[in-house]
Amino acid sequence: MKFDVERARAQTPGCTQRIHFNNCGAGLMPTPVIEALKTHIDLEAHIGGYEAAVAADDKVQGTYSAVARMLNCTPQEVAVVENATRGWDMAFYSFHFAPGDRILTCSAEYASNYIAFLQVARKSGAVIETIPDDALGAVDVDALRGLIDDRVKLIAVTHVPTNGGLVNPAAEIGQVAREHGIPFLLDACQSAGQIPLDVQALKVDMLSATSRKFLRGPRGMGFLYVRQELTPALEPPFLDLHAATWVSQNEYRLKDDARRFENWECNVAAKIAMGTAVEYALDWGLEAIEARIGTLAGALRQALASLPKVKLQDLGARQCGIVSFTVAEQAPQAVVQGLKERGINLSVSRATSTQINMHQRGLEAVVRVGIHYYNTEEEIAQFMAALEEVIAGTAA
Numbered sequence: 001m002k003f004d005v006e007r008a009r010a011q012t013p014g015c016t017q018r019i020h021f022n023n024c025g026a027g028l029m030p031t032p033v034i035e036a037l038k039t040h041i042d043l044e045a046h047i048g049g050y051e052a053a054v055a056a057d058d059k060v061q062g063t064y065s066a067v068a069r070m071l072n073c074t075p076q077e078v079a080v081v082e083n084a085t086r087g088w089d090m091a092f093y094s095f096h097f098a099p100g101d102r103i104l105t106c107s108a109e110y111a112s113n114y115i116a117f118l119q120v121a122r123k124s125g126a127v128i129e130t131i132p133d134d135a136l137g138a139v140d141v142d143a144l145r146g147l148i149d150d151r152v153k154l155i156a157v158t159h160v161p162t163n164g165g166l167v168n169p170a171a172e173i174g175q176v177a178r179e180h181g182i183p184f185l186l187d188a189c190q191s192a193g194q195i196p197l198d199v200q201a202l203k204v205d206m207l208s209a210t211s212r213k214f215l216r217g218p219r220g221m222g223f224l225y226v227r228q229e230l231t232p233a234l235e236p237p238f239l240d241l242h243a244a245t246w247v248s249q250n251e252y253r254l255k256d257d258a259r260r261f262e263n264w265e266c267n268v269a270a271k272i273a274m275g276t277a278v279e280y281a282l283d284w285g286l287e288a289i290e291a292r293i294g295t296l297a298g299a300l301r302q303a304l305a306s307l308p309k310v311k312l313q314d315l316g317a318r319q320c321g322i323v324s325f326t327v328a329e330q331a332p333q334a335v336v337q338g339l340k341e342r343g344i345n346l347s348v349s350r351a352t353s354t355q356i357n358m359h360q361r362g363l364e365a366v367v368r369v370g371i372h373y374y375n376t377e378e379e380i381a382q383f384m385a386a387l388e389e390v391i392a393g394t395a396a
């Protein structure tokens with residue numbers, strides 16, 4: 001079925017202003033999401049923040065149901081938190097590691113996650129090991145199998161790394177993890193909203209994601225999925241009167257479900273609007289979204305490959321809407337700046353975000369484009385013309 005790009009663009013006010021190829025930074029919010037945010041802020045202004053939260057409780061609950069529908073889990077298995085990192089942290093820091101315990105991760109794991117590994121390894125004596133990549137740069141699932149022993153206490157991998165088009169084989173990793181009863185934590189920050197995410201099919205135990213990127217929700221929101229069977233054993237690092245109940249002077253009781261990973265105060269408007277963004281993505285259909293993004297990203301890669309000075313840097317057999325490249329003799333930052341001056345939003349991904357992977361490949365930074373379904377072939381053509389100017393050093 002043809003993707004209704006005209007409707008997508010009519011519902012995306014931001015795309016009339018400039019070419020937005022920074023969906024891996026933050027996607028443009030569509031009209032229903034913008035309306036949901038504004039409506040709740042207006043309600044708060046008129047009747048009071050606490051009163052508005054009560055009045056809009058159906059919508060708040062709707063966010064849990066929407067995320068649960070997208071992930072194929074129950075609403076009780078969803079925690080709504082400030083961002084992907086906080087969700088990931090709440091899961092990761094709930095584990096207790098002993099000296100010699102092994103944490104297996106991927107070469108392109110996100111910096112914030114790796115910093116948490118380092119902190120916990122330093123305090124606990126656990127060791128962090130990188131699963132080797134296959135010939136195309138994705139996690140090598142056979143190599144993973146070879147690493148498994150009874151000291152492996154966690155497999156934590158990024159689905160779509162921040163530095164390029166790679167989609168790691170999450171379901172195959174999940175299969176290995178499940179066979180051996182090892183908890184599997186997936187960072188789906190860059191995949192949520194551009195790829196279908198079925199936690200049963202992926203066999204993940206925990207999954208974190210953000211609202212603002214390919215899901216096109218507001219900033220400052222994210223969520224964490226935790227499989228119900230695991231929850232009773234996981235005590236989050238921070239608790240408050242929402243995550244737990246103070247039952248007597250010396251005793252508290254944790255919530256039974258994923259609410260134990262949340263905290264009480266939150267941006268209710270953004271919480272509701274994230275639910276709207278998930279509904280909106282589900283209405284388009286995540287298979288249809290992935291297919292549309294695949295067509296556009298494929299066309300962009302093909303066009304980039306025709307420029308002699310450009311080197312595509314995307315890894316993996318399965319690729320997504322992030323397109324990464326370098327330009328001979330030009331710093332990625334300078335290329336991005338030149339394109340910004342021509343009305344095109346995009347970004348640089350630096351080695352500090354995915355150090356191991358970037359250094360393995362001798363890269364300090366790449367130019368990063370994040371294509372979404374509301375982008376067009378015409379925008380790609382304009383982007384290519386602008387890039388050729390930047391490469392040639394023509395004034396903007």
Ligand SMILES: Cc1ncc(COP(=O)(O)O)c(C=O)c1O
Pocket residue numbers: 024083084085086110112158160161162187189190209210211222
């Ligand atoms: C792979 C990956 N994980 C995690 C994050 C962090 O997400 P957040 O800023 O919502 O915490 C990012 C952000 O760019 C990311 O690309």
